[in-house]
Amino acid sequence: MAPKLTTTNAGNGAGACDLAGAPVVKTINRRAFMGSAAALGGATLAATSGMAAATPNLEGWPDRFGMLTDLTACVGCRSCERACNEWNGLPAPEKSFEDPGVFDEHRRPMEGAYTVVNRYDVAGDGGGPVYRKIQCNHCNEPACATACPAHAYFKTPEGAVKYDADLCFGCRYCMTACPFGVPAYSYSSAFEPQIVKCTFCYDRIKDGRIPACAEACPAGALTFGKRSDLLKLARRRIENEPERYLDHIYGEKEAGGTSWMYLSGVPFGDVGFPTDLPNAPLIDSTKGFLAAVPTVLVVWPALFGMCYSALKRREAVASEEQKREKDRG
Amino acid sequence: MANQENILPSGAVEGGFSSWFMHKLRMGMSWKDYGRSLVTPFNVLAALVLMVGLPVIASRFIFGLSAVTHSSNDYPWGLLLGWGLFGGVPLSATGFVIASAYYIFGFEKFAPMVRIAILTGFLGYLFAVLYLLIDLGRPWRIYFPMAVSFGTASVLFLVAWHVALYLTVQFLEFSPAILEWLKSERVRTWAKKITIGMTIAGIMLSTLHQSALGAMYLLAPGKVHPLWYSQYLPELFLASSIYVAMSQVILVSALVARFLRNRCDATFLGSLDELTVSLGKASAVAMYVYFVMKIVSVAHDSEWGLLNTPYGHWFLVEMLGFVLLPALVITFGFKSSRAGVVRFGALLAVIGVLVNRLNLSIIVLNWNLPNHLEEMLPARAEVIIVMTLTVIHVLIFRWIVNRMPVTHEEPGFKAH
Numbered sequence: 001m002a003p004k005l006t007t008t009n010a011g012n013g014a015g016a017c018d019l020a021g022a023p024v025v026k027t028i029n030r031r032a033f034m035g036s037a038a039a040l041g042g043a044t045l046a047a048t049s050g051m052a053a054a055t056p057n058l059e060g061w062p063d064r065f066g067m068l069t070d071l072t073a074c075v076g077c078r079s080c081e082r083a084c085n086e087w088n089g090l091p092a093p094e095k096s097f098e099d100p101g102v103f104d105e106h107r108r109p110m111e112g113a114y115t116v117v118n119r120y121d122v123a124g125d126g127g128g129p130v131y132r133k134i135q136c137n138h139c140n141e142p143a144c145a146t147a148c149p150a151h152a153y154f155k156t157p158e159g160a161v162k163y164d165a166d167l168c169f170g171c172r173y174c175m176t177a178c179p180f181g182v183p184a185y186s187y188s189s190a191f192e193p194q195i196v197k198c199t200f201c202y203d204r205i206k207d208g209r210i211p212a213c214a215e216a217c218p219a220g221a222l223t224f225g226k227r228s229d230l231l232k233l234a235r236r237r238i239e240n241e242p243e244r245y246l247d248h249i250y251g252e253k254e255a256g257g258t259s260w261m262y263l264s265g266v267p268f269g270d271v272g273f274p275t276d277l278p279n280a281p282l283i284d285s286t287k288g289f290l291a292a293v294p295t296v297l298v299v300w301p302a303l304f305g306m307c308y309s310a311l312k313r314r315e316a317v318a319s320e321e322q323k324r325e326k327d328r329g
Numbered sequence: 330m331a332n333q334e335n336i337l338p339s340g341a342v343e344g345g346f347s348s349w350f351m352h353k354l355r356m357g358m359s360w361k362d363y364g365r366s367l368v369t370p371f372n373v374l375a376a377l378v379l380m381v382g383l384p385v386i387a388s389r390f391i392f393g394l395s396a397v398t399h400s401s402n403d404y405p406w407g408l409l410l411g412w413g414l415f416g417g418v419p420l421s422a423t424g425f426v427i428a429s430a431y432y433i434f435g436f437e438k439f440a441p442m443v444r445i446a447i448l449t450g451f452l453g454y455l456f457a458v459l460y461l462l463i464d465l466g467r468p469w470r471i472y473f474p475m476a477v478s479f480g481t482a483s484v485l486f487l488v489a490w491h492v493a494l495y496l497t498v499q500f501l502e503f504s505p506a507i508l509e510w511l512k513s514e515r516v517r518t519w520a521k522k523i524t525i526g527m528t529i530a531g532i533m534l535s536t537l538h539q540s541a542l543g544a545m546y547l548l549a550p551g552k553v554h555p556l557w558y559s560q561y562l563p564e565l566f567l568a569s570s571i572y573v574a575m576s577q578v579i580l581v582s583a584l585v586a587r588f589l590r591n592r593c594d595a596t597f598l599g600s601l602d603e604l605t606v607s608l609g610k611a612s613a614v615a616m617y618v619y620f621v622m623k624i625v626s627v628a629h630d631s632e633w634g635l636l637n638t639p640y641g642h643w644f645l646v647e648m649l650g651f652v653l654l655p656a657l658v659i660t661f662g663f664k665s666s667r668a669g670v671v672r673f674g675a676l677l678a679v680i681g682v683l684v685n686r687l688n689l690s691i692i693v694l695n696w697n698l699p700n701h702l703e704e705m706l707p708a709r710a711e712v713i714i715v716m717t718l719t720v721i722h723v724l725i726f727r728w729i730v731n732r733m734p735v736t737h738e739e740p741g742f743k744a745h
Binding site: 106108109110143145146147148149151152167168169170173175176177179181183185187189190191192193194274276277282283285286288289290297300301304307308311314315 | 391393394395398402406433435467468470474477478480481482484485486487488489525529533536537540547548550551552694699
């Protein structure tokens with residue numbers, strides 16, 4: 001029973017930090033991984049095939065962090081929202097963090113709010129409302145990064161999906177691509193509009209601290225740690241209290257898996273989670289198309305060049321024949 | 330058609346090049362006559378639209394996107410891209426389809442249609458880029474995917490590169506007409522030499538980016554309604570762009586023959602009905618193919634049950650009313666050799682592809698969000714911008730057809 005140790009409320013934040021590991025994460029560098037595969041293969045040819053074989057089986061940065069949100073524990077106090085705003089220097093919201101009026105509508109992350117908590121009045125046997133915190137899920141293979149034509153998104157070894165506003169030209173394809181409806185845009189800025197989204201407090205976790213929201217949560221609803229550890233923890237919780245939790249860790253597999261994962265006592269669809277997502281990462285749905293591009297670029301010129309040559313030849317033959325006919329006549 | 334003053338304008342000889350050029354811009358008329366010729370009901374209407382619309386476009390650049398759009402985080406793309414990019418690009422496949430038919434496959438009879446098809450395509454892409462420039466958050470960074478930071482895993486990266494390259498290709502393909510207008514014989518000879526290369530480049534770029542526009546939506550499986558979402562989206566987008574290109578050429582050439590008749594030579598006008606019928610035939614055949622592909626895409630994911638839902642009914646309207654019906658109308662038209670009927674079918678087909686692209690980019694995207702049918706409606710300013718750009722599009726098209734050898738041959742030059 002490890003939950004007490006890993007639950008990251010203000011009281012035992014240090015414990016969570018230990019679980020999070022050393023401040024600097026030791027990871028296998030992707031390139032180094034490929035390199036060693038290549039070394040094993042020996043020849044260059046083997047290296048290429050080794051890489052091709054290794055890539056789909058890479059399971060992501062091994063020591064990446066995650067967060068486990070326990071919807072059954074969340075009390076809707078919005079301390080996480082407040083902490084997020086303070087740490088990230090976001091403006092104060094229109095309705096104060098104490099105002100329960102915000103729960104009258106379902107909000108989404110937006111300019112000025114990297115995370116929001118919504119209330120869902122689900123009619124269950126438990127009776128009470130269910131609160132759900134929404135923020136970037138920091139996918140293992142992020143659709144936003146796949147969509148971005150300017151490579152403004154990066155999956156860091158720590159697990160955070162970072163966005164670089166200096167590279168972004170504002171096409172907003174990431175917003176269309178994100179299956180969770182997370183990235184927002186600062187439309188009101190005429191000259192420096194940019195994507196607004198949760199950073200997983202990258203500026204904290206890379207120094208060995210835990211995200212501001214997790215540190216602020218008084219209810220033990222947010223647990224920060226290595227993703228692999230959190231999965232074990234989540235399974236243990238489900239096993240220990242099967243009447244409290246559904247047997248489903250949302251985010252373990254959805255859209256290729258996410259850093260942020262959820263446990264719930266009510267069906268995830270009832271509290272606004274998209275439930276129609278494939279388990280494969282979304283990049284898989286466009287891979288086939290992009291793989292065909294080089295073929296088209298190579299085959300088309302040859303094919304249509306040949307059509308043209310054949311046409312020219314037919315014309316040449318025809319005019320030759322015409323000439324002969326004329327000579328004869 | 331050969332008007333002498335186009336070659337050596339009377340009264341402009343002593344003025345040198347600039348005077349000769351101004352003369353060409355006025356289509357050989359005096360300032361007074363030219364000014365008078367501009368006062369037409371259409372131009373008055375156009376001026377009104379521009380007077381309202383240009384300030385709206387300016388306000389977008391001064392106050393940001395929130396001044397003209399809904400600034401919705403759930404609906405990042407609205408009418409500007411739905412109409413201008415996703416709708417405009419397939420309607421601009423005209424240059425690629427007709428140029429390959431003529432130059433690569435040897436359909437010589439389409440010669441009178443080649444330039445108008447290329448001009449339609451070139452301006453279509455140019456305006457698609459203009460719509461994009463208005464919609465991008467930071468349009469001054471539009472070159473970033475080409476020069477600064479490469480998102481090679483992105484389908485949009487491919488679209489960006491291809492649209493930029495293809496715009497250049499189409500400009501080069503159209504350049505002989507500009508050079509003939511400017512009487513620049515030597516440069517024109519060079520421009521003609523690259524025709525075949527450019528046409529083949531056009532096929533490569535067009536097949537890829539027309540289908541890529543469909544592939545963009547492959548990334549949003551949870552958001553596009555399942556009836557429209559299909560792994561065949563790239564193929565469906567490509568197939569529909571090919572048939573709609575032919576329908577679009579039918580429409581544009583009919584409009585030019587009707588409203589700019591004095592710019593059309595006897596060859597163009599004489600062959601118009603016959604070519605309309607042949608293009609219609611090819612277009613209808615491709616429409617039937619597309620119709621079957623759509624059925625296969627529904628069958629493949631076994632979504633028959635969804636047809637009897639509100640979105641399913643709308644799907645049937647698109648399929649029967651805007652794909653099958655135009656194909657049947659055109660079939661009737663070419664069976665009875667009635668160009669007018671073919672034109673009506675072509676109009677339906679063009680509307681149909683616009684409906685399909687607006688469906689994917691706006692109407693059935695995010696269909697499962699609450700209040701979707703209200704939230705998706707465009708802001709009024711977006712509609713005004715679309716109207717404004719459409720008017721500018723028509724004005725520029727007319728300006729070029731009025732001056733350059735598009736539907737007639739320039740005296741002293743053979744277009745093909």
